[in-house]
Amino acid sequence: MTSHNVCFGSLPVLCLLLSLIIPTVVFGAEEPPRGQILVEIELKKIKDNQWCDLELKKEQPIGIYYIEMTSENKLPWGAWGSKQDIYTDGVAWKDDQPIKKADLRLQYHVKNSWVELIKVKPLGVINDAWFPFQLTKSLGQSFLAKEPFDGVGLHTPTWNQNNSTGKLTLYAEKVAKSVNGKRQLATTWSALKAL
Numbered sequence: 324m325t326s327h328n329v330c331f332g333s334l335p336v337l338c339l340l341l342s343l344i345i346p347t348v349v350f351g352a353e354e355p356p357r358g359q360i361l362v363e364i365e366l367k368k369i370k371d372n373q374w375c376d377l378e379l380k381k382e383q384p385i386g387i388y389y390i391e392m393t394s395e396n397k398l399p400w401g402a403w404g405s406k407q408d409i410y411t412d413g414v415a416w417k418d419d420q421p422i423k424k425a426d427l428r429l430q431y432h433v434k435n436s437w438v439e440l441i442k443v444k445p446l447g448v449i450n451d452a453w454f455p456f457q458l459t460k461s462l463g464q465s466f467l468a469k470e471p472f473d474g475v476g477l478h479t480p481t482w483n484q485n486n487s488t489g490k491l492t493l494y495a496e497k498v499a500k501s502v503n504g505k506r507q508l509a510t511t512w513s514a515l516k517a518l
Contacts, residue, residue: 355416356389356465356496369400369479369487374430376437376476377493383472386498390429390475391416391463394489399482400458402427403443406451410441412467418460427456427464432474440466443478455480458489465496 362377369375377390394400404415408424415422428443441464446453456462464477481487 358496361493363492371481374476378474387496389465389494396488398487400487403478413465416463428478431472
């Protein structure tokens with residue numbers, strides 16, 4: 324898939340338009356939405372149950388994104404999540420296949436605070452509401468950023484290891500840019516309808 328820059332005049336219109344394209348981009352996709360790479364880091368000595376965060380130098384606009392973890396290391400690493408499809412604006416992926424009715428716990432940095440976008444309440448016992456998804460080749464989550472952000476992360480178990488390693492990557496699939504003027508909005512709407 325290619326990355327598209329889209330222009331909108333107001334936030335309500337933006338949310339409406341994104342809601343129309345999300346089913347095609349996110350849910351109907353045959354592979355994870357790997358658009359433009361925004362940031363990629365190698366993590367070392369990952370501790371059990373830590374947040375693995377990506378911090379961005381530049382604030383990212385409202386849009387559709389995909390965060391992915393990969394590792395060639397044999398030590399375990401994964402992401403906490405839920406098998407109850409609690410987040411309707413994205414899909415969890417494992418080894419390039421969507422995980423049915425699942426989402427990964429995800430936070431993003433908005434207005435100088437870390438905010439949990441995909442809320443999964445930690446429980447004292449593993450079940451469908453609190454589940455550790457173990458990484459094999461790749462593990463990721465697509466999400467809709469409804470406000471500008473400059474950081475994103477996953478809550479990661481390592482099954483009691485304190486020296487797991489891996490790579491965390493953030494991709495931008497579709498982003499919006501605010502503009503003034505109805506003519507530009509109408510042109511953008513026509514372009515979106517053609518998708």
